[in-house]
């Protein structure tokens with residue numbers, strides 16, 4: 001099981017704060033995107049994004065390898 005960030009889309013407003021505060025370029029967000037895209041390979045799980053998200057839209061979820069493959 002690998003921990004991975006998950007977005008709660010219902011809570012996310014697309015404000016882009018999470019992408020701004022990530023020091024590891026692990027969140028992609030452009031003007032044309034409604035929601036941020038997480039890049040797990042870049043993420044150190046520092047959780048700054050989750051702490052800074054005003055809407056508590058980011059959570060950590062355990063992801064099994066089987067789930068990742070499917």
Ligand code: SF4
Nearest residue numbers: 012013015016018053
């Ligand atoms: S900071 Fe929170 S609400 Fe804003 S884009 Fe990121 S996840 Fe969505």
Ligand code: SF4
Nearest residue numbers: 022043044046047049
């Ligand atoms: S947990 Fe840290 S490294 Fe990962 S996306 Fe959030 S701010 Fe970036």
